[in-house]
Amino acid sequence: MTDIDLPVGAIYDGLVISAKSGFFTVHTEAGQVICRLRGRIKKKRLEDGFATIGDRVEIQVNEDQSGTINKIYPRSSVIAREAKHTRTRRYKNYNRREEAQLIVANPDQIVLVFACANPSPKPRMLDRYLVVAEANQIPVVICGNKSDLVSQAEAEAIFMPYEDLGYKVLLTSTINGAGITELAELLAGKISAFTGPSGVGKSSLLNAIQPGLGIAVGGVSQATTKGKHTTVHSQMFPLSSSGWIADTPGIRSLALYDMEPDELDAYFVEIAPFVADCEFSDCSHQHEPKCAVKSAVDTGTVSVRRYESYLAMRFGADSLNEEE
Ligand SMILES: Nc1nc2c(ncn2[C@@H]2O[C@H](COP(=O)(O)OP(=O)(O)O)[C@@H](O)[C@H]2O)c(=O)[nH]1
Ligand SMILES: [Mg+2]
Ligand SMILES: [Zn+2]
Numbered sequence: 001m002t003d004i005d006l007p008v009g010a011i012y013d014g015l016v017i018s019a020k021s022g023f024f025t026v027h028t029e030a031g032q033v034i035c036r037l038r039g040r041i042k043k044k045r046l047e048d049g050f051a052t053i054g055d056r057v058e059i060q061v062n063e064d065q066s067g068t069i070n071k072i073y074p075r076s077s078v079i080a081r082e083a084k085h086t087r088t089r090r091y092k093n094y095n096r097r098e099e100a101q102l103i104v105a106n107p108d109q110i111v112l113v114f115a116c117a118n119p120s121p122k123p124r125m126l127d128r129y130l131v132v133a134e135a136n137q138i139p140v141v142i143c144g145n146k147s148d149l150v151s152q153a154e155a156e157a158i159f160m161p162y163e164d165l166g167y168k169v170l171l172t173s174t175i176n177g178a179g180i181t182e183l184a185e186l187l188a189g190k191i192s193a194f195t196g197p198s199g200v201g202k203s204s205l206l207n208a209i210q211p212g213l214g215i216a217v218g219g220v221s222q223a224t225t226k227g228k229h230t231t232v233h234s235q236m237f238p239l240s241s242s243g244w245i246a247d248t249p250g251i252r253s254l255a256l257y258d259m260e261p262d263e264l265d266a267y268f269v270e271i272a273p274f275v276a277d278c279e280f281s282d283c284s285h286q287h288e289p290k291c292a293v294k295s296a297v298d299t300g301t302v303s304v305r306r307y308e309s310y311l312a313m314r315f316g317a318d319s320l321n322e323e324e
Contacts, residue, residue, distance in 0.1 A: 004030065004031045005065070006030055006031070006033070006061045006065060007061065008061055008062065008063050009060065009061060010030075010060070010061045011058060011059070011060050011061075011070070012026075012028040012029065012030055012033075012058070012059055012061075013028065013056065013057070013058055013059075013073075014026035014027055014028035014029075014033070014056070014057055014058075014059055015027045015028075015054070015055070015056060015057075015236075015244075016051055016052065016053050016054065016055040016056075016057055016105075017032070017053060017235065017236040017238075017244065018053065018233075018234070018235045018236070019051065019052055019053050019233070019234050019235075020233040020234075021233075022036060022037070023035070023036060024036070024037070024051060024057075024069060026057060026059050026067060026069070028059065033059060033061065033065070033066065033067035034066055034067065035057075035059050035066065035067035035068060035069045036066070036067075036068060036069070037050075037051060037068070037069045038068050038069060038070055050102060051069060051072050051102075051105075052078070052102035052103065052104060052105050052234065053104050053105065053234045053235060053236050053246055054075075054078075054104045054105035054106045054107060054191055054236065054244075054246060055072050055073070055075065055105045055106070056072075056073040056105075056106065057069045057070075057071060057072050057073065058070045058071040058073070075105045075106055076106050077105075077106060077107060077136050077137055077138050078102055078103075078104070078105045078106070078107075078136065079102075079103045079104050079107055079110070079132070079136060079138065079193060079248065080101060080102050080103055103193070103234065103246075103248050104191070104193050104234065104236075104246040104248055106191060107138055107191050107192065107193045107246060108138075108139070108190035108191050108192065109138065109139045109140065109141055109186070109190060109191075109192050109193070110129065110133050110138050110139075110140050110141070110192070110193045110195060111140075111141045111143055111183075111186075111187075111192050111193065111194045111195070112126060112129050112130075112133075112140060112141070112142050112143065112195060112196055113143045113145055113194065113195070113196035113200050113201065113202050113205065114126055114142070114143070114144060114145070114159075114196055114197070114200055115144075115145050115146040115149075115199070115200040115201060116144050116145070116146050116147050116149055116150045116154065116155045116158060116159075116171070117146060117149040117150050118146060118149055118199075119197060119199050119200065121144070121158050121159075122197065123305060123309065124309050124312060124313075125197065126142070126162075127268075127306065127309040127310075127313070128313060129195070130162075130167070130267070131264060131267040131268070131313065134266070134267035134269065135263070135267050139168070140167055140168065141167075141168045141169075141170060141183075141186055141192075142159060142162050142167050142168065142169045142170070143169075143170050143172055143179075143183065143196075143205070144158060144159040144169065144170065144171045144172065145172045145173065145174070145200055145201040145204075145205060146173060146175075146200070146201055147171040147172060147173045147178055147179070148173040148175045148176050148178070155171050156171075159171065161303060161305075161306075165269055165270055166269060168186075170182055170183055170186070172205060174201055174204040174205055174207075174208045177208075180205070180208050180209065183205065183209065184209045184241065187209065187239060187241070187243050187245070188239065188241040188242060188243050189241070189242050189243045190243045190244075191236065191243065191244045191246060192243065192244070192245055192246065193246045193248045194206065194217070194245055194246070194247075194248070195248055202214070202217075202218070203215065203217065203218040206245060209239075210239060210240055210241075213237060213239075213245065216237050217237055217245055217247045234246070234247060234248065235247045262282070262314075264310060264313060264314050268306065268310050270296075270301070270302050270303075270306065271285075271293055271296075271302055271306070271307070271310060274292040274293045274295075274296045274302070275292070275293065276292075277292035278290065278291050278292045278293060279291070284314075284315075285307075285310075285311075286311065286315075293307070
């Protein structure tokens with residue numbers, strides 16, 4: 001289980017860095033220990049949503065040098081998605097929350113990677129990720145990669161509106177090295193979930209930061225998307241600068257599974273302040289008179305693009321499931 005001998009019965013705090021079929025690799029100061037959950041935690045599994053990578057846990061060492069997870073410490077945040085399989089094998093007592101499949105616990109940030117071109121950026125998808133991040137109160141870094149393919153002005157036109165909204169934006173290129181040092185600095189010492197559409201250069205960015213890292217992360221993603229089993233193998237990879245990159249294979253199908261439509265108001269950061277000034281408290285911001293949101297769009301304070309993105313997410317056919 002581990003290459004060092006740990007005292008039997010010893011108790012350690014650790015970090016879950018891999019979760020697969022009920023086995024958890026826990027990183028502790030004494031080394032890595034393969035653990036299972038203690039029975040009584042297992043029973044609470046449906047209530048608490050199990051354990052996942054990023055969880056801080058207390059473990060106890062068994063005679064065979066495996067470990068038992070005694071305790072999962074309270075999470076500061078979690079990225080979860082609707083577990084599709086529970087729809088076909090739904091248990092009677094499942095409530096909505098329990099349909100969530102945990103992807104990563106306690107992420108310090110989500111790094112959203114989009115390309116300036118090839119593939120062209122998808123602002124609606126970016127907005128959707130931002131809503132999920134806002135809902136979970138997880139800081140976001142937006143990475144506009146492949147900045148070498150467009151002019152500085154073009155790159156800024158695409159991504160700087162997000163900086164104006166208060167998001168951290170980096171323009172990067174794995175070809176000419178732009179922004180790579182800055183990105184590496186942002187990752188140091190933190191748990192980061194790297195995500196974005198395929199082909200935008202996520203693996204290349206990780207390799208630019210640390211040789212081999214992109215290959216490791218990308219490889220696992222591929223393996224996990226093949227199986228249709230209920231078990232999900234998720235893993236975190238260590239950064240030599242300290243910090244972890246969470247492999248988040250399921251994050252692309254993130255649905256806003258637990259969100260009331262008008263909650264969206266709060267998660268569009270530039271729309272939120274106007275909502276209270278609408279004439280009607282249940283204003284849908286579409287056709288009502290004296291809608292402060294629409295006024296803000298008319299005066300250009302809220303961009304038409306973001307407003308349309310809001311409407312699409314709230315009322316569109318794709319409002320609950322992500323298109324890629
Ligand atoms: N021009 C340009 N191409 C890039 C850049 N980063 C990655 N690529 C290319 O984009 C393609 C997809 O990259 P990959 O890292 O596999 O993307 P992933 O699917 O997001 O992991 C590859 O052909 C890379 O060589 C970049 O900064 N500029
Ligand atoms: Mg990749
Ligand atoms: Zn309104």
